[in-house]
Amino acid sequence: MDLMIRPYERRDEKAWLECRVLSFLQTAYFDDVLQSKPHYDNPSIELVAESRGRIVGLIDVEGELTPGSICFRPEGLGGVIWNLAVHPEYQRQGVGKELLLAAESSAKDLSVTRFEAWTRDDPGTKAWYERSGFTEIYSYLHVYIDEADEAQGILSSTVDHLKVMRSFAHYTGTDRDDIRRRFRRVHECRLYEREL
Ligand SMILES: CC(C)(COP(=O)(O)OP(=O)(O)OC[C@H]1O[C@@H](n2cnc3c(N)ncnc32)[C@H](O)[C@@H]1OP(=O)(O)O)[C@@H](O)C(=O)NCCC(=O)NCCS
Structure with a gap:
């Protein structure tokens, strides 16, 4: 796939929202619909995956400045993956992996040493986190x-x-x-x- 991972720009907002809502449609987050892109109080990594001019994936990570201020575990500085989505037509083709790799390499700019991510019970998403080296540490x-x-x-x-x-x-x-x-x-x- 012709894929480019690049920083989110304001002109991406409509495509970003559409990609997210379509990605979530068949998941336990089907009704978690946003009408505008969130912005973050702390320093953040906001990336999109673009293929032939189309936004096909996105990731947002917010990095904390004080341990425990946004992360669940107050151990060192962490970053929270608030948004992660790959357009359904582009899933399981390595887009999520590329987004995560790019976010990880930007993480040093935020001085964070851990990523945290919340997700519900979708087996595919759980499989993706586990395959990507994440461990489940808590649930409610x-x-x-x-x-x-x-x-x-x-x-x-x-x-x-x-x-x-x-x-x-x-x-x-x-x-x-x-x-x-x-x-x-x-x-x-x-x-x-x-x-x-
Ligand atoms: C989870 C998600 C981001 C993964 O991105 P992706 O580009 O599809 O995944 P990758 O191509 O990087 O990795 C694929 C691997 O992840 C796992 N995986 C991803 N989706 C899966 C599914 N539906 N069923 C089973 N395994 C799945 C598998 O291990 C898969 O490898 P395989 O295809 O060789 O079996 C994407 O599927 C998605 O947007 N899902 C819906 C939205 C969502 O749940 N977002 C997270 C909310 S917190």
Whole structure:
């Protein structure tokens, strides 16, 4: 494939958003839709993969300036991969690998020694992180409380006449089976880490 990894530019924004939403469509992040590209408070690495003038992949890594300020593990300075996506027509052709390699070589500019990445339960994505040298170090549950029967007795409001219809929650307890029994949409959110 004719592939170029280069820094993100403002003119890429529409193609960046389209690539991300298409990439996520068949994953557990299918409804995590952005309408504008995020910007970061800390120094960042923002790269795109371009093939024949088309944006086919992207990676954003934010580097922390104080240990533990954005990373889960407060050990040395780390960088968080906030966005990683390869267009579905270009997946499994080495684009993700090239993006990660380029981000790693830029990581020394941020003085970070580790990358952290959060992902849900998509087997392909998990396989990619593990093949790329990442190790799962923590997980908890993402719980969507969407249906009236699920919300019954759980969602309430202190505002008169305001009824809460749905909610998104984090579950960090140990009875995961109970949570999975009670709610239909539950994801395991996993933290992967890799030393650089
Ligand atoms: C995860 C992702 C970034 C990987 O990028 P990629 O360019 O497709 O992957 P690469 O070509 O670098 O690596 C391919 C390897 O990763 C693993 N892999 C990637 N996708 C896979 C899938 N759907 N099923 C099984 N293994 C998969 C395999 O080990 C594969 O090697 P193989 O094809 O020889 O079996 C990309 O598939 C993607 O954008 N997925 C959807 C969005 C997403 O989940 N983003 C991360 C959110 S946190």
